[in-house]
Amino acid sequence: MxxxxxxxxxxxxxxxxxxxxxxxxxxxxxxxxxxxxxxxxxxxxxxxxxxxxxxxxxxxxxxxxxxxxxxxxxxxxxxxxLGLDRSWNVIIIGSGKLGTALALYRGFEKQGFNLVGMFDTDERVIGRDRGAGPVLSIDELESFIEANDVHIAIITTPAEAAQPLIDRVVAAGVPSVLNFAPIRASAGEPVILRQVDLSTELMTLSFYLDKD
Amino acid sequence: MxxxxxxxxxxxxxxxxxxxxxxxxxxxxxxxxxxxxxxxxxxxxxxxxxxxxxxxxxxxxxxxxxxxxxxxxxxxxxxxxLGLDRSWNVIIIGSGKLGTALALYRGFEKQGFNLVGMFDTDERVIGRDRGAGPVLSIDELESFIEANDVHIAIITTPAEAAQPLIDRVVAAGVPSVLNFAPIRASAGEPVILRQVDLSTELMTLSFYLDKD
DNA sequence: ACCTGTGAAGCATTTCACAGCT
DNA sequence: AGCTGTGAAATGCTTCACAGGT
Structure with a gap:
């Protein structure tokens, strides 16, 4: 694909x-x-x-x-x-519990994934450190992407916010997206998009549970 | 399978x-x-x-x-x-950022997934509320499972702790497991096991990024 | 005119089974 | 004797294409 x-x-x-x-x-x-x-x-x-x-x-x-x-x-x-003989710049959009959990999971830094920035809309968290240096305002998203050669954007926002933000990072030139928001996201062809979806996982379990 | x-x-x-x-x-x-x-x-x-x-x-x-x-x-x-015309009892093992993020994501309660308990080893968090009532000690795991008809265990512990805990919940009779720890977990046949793996997702992205 | 339900074709992935190297 | 590398078979999944119903 x-x-x-x-x-x-x-x-x-x-x-x-x-x-x-x-x-x-x-x-x-x-x-x-x-x-x-x-x-x-x-x-x-x-x-x-x-x-x-x-x-x-x-x-x-x-x-x-x-x-x-x-x-x-x-x-x-x-x-x-797997492309791990070089490093990749990663941003996380959404500095809630999930975003913070991913930022603090330093296991992937060892493999060359370099967390370079974290973004949120909430004034109260902007400037705080959630594991990736000070959280930046979403207003700075495009200029940051321009300046930092971002390869991967991880989306950990609520459902409603996710698709517009994916559109923005893609328009700004980020070539791949990992989406944790509970929506079926879409992105234009050259973009590489993967989705992790808790409710799909739970429903898949319950489907098979129901059959026993 | x-x-x-x-x-x-x-x-x-x-x-x-x-x-x-x-x-x-x-x-x-x-x-x-x-x-x-x-x-x-x-x-x-x-x-x-x-x-x-x-x-x-x-x-x-x-x-x-x-x-x-x-x-x-x-x-x-x-x-x-999908088995959503009934309710399922879910526990989360590991009350760190990720476990808490999942507990606070109330989106799935609407679909009949009922978060009945949360467990940790850390004395300092036991008794606190991380979104699912007071966090229980892992020592109470088996007796809780016995008493509460648990259908799904979500594992959000560090890698080292995960497999032994999966073995314990399975032995105690939990029929399905959703594992977020970065290991390739295993469980005996009748158990339904699914895995969500951040580093595999990132590596899959970088594999395709590398080809452009 | 439109849309479902489904055999059959087409395509992708996994597994078999064995030739060939150490 | 043991283990890899790989065509070929087997299995699984997706898409086509059309009969049949509204």
Whole structure:
């Protein structure tokens, strides 16, 4: 839906799995493991070995037959493929509890996501530190984006505010958006948009609960 | 992966879409719309009409040829199919910023998700109100679950704490878990498990950003 | 004229199964 | 003997296209 060029052929379903492989591999790396087989990794992330070999094969041949994969090498390769061998500038729009929770979760700074700014409309929080330096007024959104090469905007506002703000960040040139507001957001074609939706998750659980 | 019986045949991909149809339909309902065609609904949620008709057809025939769907009727039908014609008891484990954000988001109470308790290990927050009445000690987890018929446990703890707590709620009989901790959690077969993962979302964005 | 419901076609993803390397 | 890489088969999902009803 949102790829291009060289990776025309990588299944969309593969991409999120790569990040899970990476997480597990980094754990193995921290424990000093040097080698891992597709079976071991599959058991650890809950899939099957063929899935892993197929996913990796879209990018090249990284394993050694009879042995498995070199953990360090594969970590490096996955980081490169996932675009983690550089840094990305992230802003959070909405400095409520959720925005603050995400800002304080410093786990992703390690992977190269650089939280450069946080925005809100509420006069009372502007200027305060919610985990990303002083919260800025939404009035400064466009000028800040212009000046700071923002790659990712995370939306954590109430539902009503979300779509107009997405339109604004997109118009200002931000190429990707992660939306936590409970709406089905939309954005023009070249923009990469992902949505995280609590009520959809809960309803999906209740659908299956109801069937037992 | 986690269905049974009657619904053996409903694609997993259909279920989250039903919740999006429902949200749009409830908006239409609020605006007084009486009828909607698959094309209108498809445009509104960003899919195509055949998808909607196919999704609905798994549950029955709710439309009128030449006319479309009765909005009220379809809202009722979707709520029933999604298990929203009853209420579900939810607990949140972890009363940090994220847990509190979810507790304060009262949007889902309207849909029948009933937040009955919130748990933490930190002595300093136990007893305080974080949006769901007094925060309880994690020591009371099993007895609370026993006494309160808990259907859904939402995990918002740090990574290290998550898997053992999931094991505990599952052992105590909670049939479904929504995990926000950044781990690939696992749970035995009859349990319904869904995961929301910020770092996977960010990495998926950066994968596609990198290709432009 | 318009719109649903649905077989069948088309497309995407997963899994199998085995040749080939260490 | 063990494990990767990959065509091919199997499965799952989406879209087409049209018969049938209003």
């Amino acid at each position: 949102s790829q291009s060029r060289r990776n025309e052929s990588i299944p969309e379903a593969t991409v999120p799995r790569l990040s899970q492989y990476l997480r597990k591999l980094q754990q193995l790396q921290a424990r000093g493991a040097e080698t891992v087989s597709s079976r071991q990794l599959a058991d650890a992330v809950g899939t099957n070995p063929a899935q892993i070999r197929k996913d990796l094969s879209y990018f090249g041949e990284f394993g050694t037959r009879g042995v498995g994969y070199d953990v360090n090498l594969l970590v490096g390769e996955l980081r490169k493929q | 986690s269905q049974s019986r009657r619904n053996e045949s409903i694609p997993e991909a259909t279920v989250p879409r039903l919740s999006q149809y429902l949200r749009k339909l409830q908006q239409l309902q609020a605006r007084g719309a009486e009828t909607v065609s698959s094309r209108q609904l498809a445009d509104a949620v960003g899919t195509n009409p055949a998808q909607i008709r196919k999704d609905l057809s798994y549950f029955g025939e709710f439309g009128t040829r030449g006319v479309g769907y009765d909005v009220n009727l379809l809202v009722g039908e979707l709520r029933k199919q």
